[in-house]
Amino acid sequence: xxxxxxxxxxxxxxxxxxxxxxxxxxxxxxxxxxxxxxxxxxxxxxxxxxxxxxxxxxxxxxxxxxxxxxxxxxxxxxxxxxxxxxxxxxxxxxxxxxxxxxxxxxxxxxxxxxxxxxxxxxxxxxxxxxxxxxxxxxxxxxxxxxxxxxxxxxxxxxxxxxxxxxxxxxxxxxxxxxxxxxxxxxxxxxxxxxxxxxxxxxxxxxxxxxxxxxxxxxxxxxxxxxxxxxxxxxxxxxxxxxxxxxxxxxxxxxxxxxxxxxxxxxxxxxxxxxxxxxxxxxxxxxxxxxxxxxxxxx
DNA sequence: ATCCAGGATGTAT
DNA sequence: ATACATCATGGA
Numbered sequence: 001x002x003x004x005x006x007x008x009x010x011x012x013x014x015x016x017x018x019x020x021x022x023x024x025x026x027x028x029x030x031x032x033x034x035x036x037x038x039x040x041x042x043x044x045x046x047x048x049x050x051x052x053x054x055x056x057x058x059x060x061x062x063x064x065x066x067x068x069x070x071x072x073x074x075x076x077x078x079x080x081x082x083x084x085x086x087x088x089x090x091x092x093x094x095x096x097x098x099x100x101x102x103x104x105x106x107x108x109x110x111x112x113x114x115x116x117x118x119x120x121x122x123x124x125x126x127x128x129x130x131x132x133x134x135x136x137x138x139x140x141x142x143x144x145x146x147x148x149x150x151x152x153x154x155x156x157x158x159x160x161x162x163x164x165x166x167x168x169x170x171x172x173x174x175x176x177x178x179x180x181x182x183x184x185x186x187x188x189x190x191x192x193x194x195x196x197x198x199x200x201x202x203x204x205x206x207x208x209x210x211x212x213x214x215x216x217x218x219x220x221x222x223x224x225x226x227x228x229x230x231x232x233x234x235x236x237x238x239x240x241x242x243x244x245x246x247x248x249x250x251x252x253x254x255x256x257x258x259x260x261x262x263x264x265x266x267x268x269x270x271x272x273x274x275x276x277x278x279x280x281x282x283x284x285x286x287x288x289x290x291x292x293x294x295x296x297x298x
Numbered sequence: 299a300t301c302c303a304g305g306a307t308g309t310a311t
Numbered sequence: 312a313t314a315c316a317t318c319a320t321g322g323a
Contacts, residue, residue, distance in 0.1 A: 133318095134319085134320095135319095135320085135321095136321085138322095139320080139321070139322090180319080183321085184319085184320095185318075185319030185320055186317085186318040186319050186320095187319080188319090265313090266312080266313085
């Protein structure tokens with residue numbers, strides 16, 4: 001495999017572990033085989049690996065979140081791929097500076113300095129968050145791993161086998177019962193039907209991407225198993241709608257405790273209010289920091 | 299055992 | 312538009 005280094009001095013703050021273990025992306029596997037940990041139980045320099053666009057990609061961080069480096073191994077030049085997937089092109093300092101100051105946001109940003117949003121491939125992201133309904137983060141990882149290893153294309157490089165996330169056509173070939181056997185539960189028919197929709201071209205990314213934010217969220221609910229919350233996750237973690245604020249259980253409790261005036265009853269109205277409170281344009285960044293902060297403290 | 303997890307859907311109102 | 316029951320499954 002090719003190898004390379006990305007100097008973080010050219011990128012700005014970056015923290016690989018919190019970026020990949022904060023419940024945004026489920027396409028990466030930690031190479032030490034350990035399940036994802038929400039605390040820093042190790043040095044933070046583990047390898048993470050995935051298959052994207054048919055290319056094997058491994059990456060680890062060395063030297064700390066500010067002035068360290070990303071070391072990669074790949075079947076291709078991974079620099080543009082990593083820049084896209086890990087949003088290394090975001091000006092994180094500017095994003096943080098543009099975020100309104102308040103106690104919870106300050107705490108969250110301080111706790112995971114360098115965490116970035118991800119830019120996941122569309123279909124894997126869509127399936128991951130359909131599976132996320134009423135499911136703990138650690139179990140979502142397991143479900144996506146099972147999908148990869150059961151239906152994805154294996155890629156063997158230097159004696160090691162990696163699994164690509166299955167395409168829509170590959171998932172569509174599975175039956176609902178097949179998917180239930182992987183532990184998807186009542187989400188199995190959602191995943192199967194959405195895969196059929198995408199594979200047949202009935203609804204695709206193109207029907208969502210590029211629309212104004214709220215119209216895009218509405219359009220994304222055309223996928224089976226996708227309501228407003230999952231739609232927001234896909235918009236934020238795949239399509240780059242950084243203003244999207246998924247209203248999950250953690251954020252709803254944060255609203256109740258810290259921003260009770262933002263609870264406007266309906267999803268759409270509450271979403272507008274908290275989005276405004278989190279600074280609008282990059283509100284999704286704030287949401288993800290708050291989510292990870294609340295979910296990992298004590 | 300009971301409760302809960304990055305909710306969505308079908309149905310009744 | 313909003314309210315409610317129902318939907319699997321594993322871990323605490």
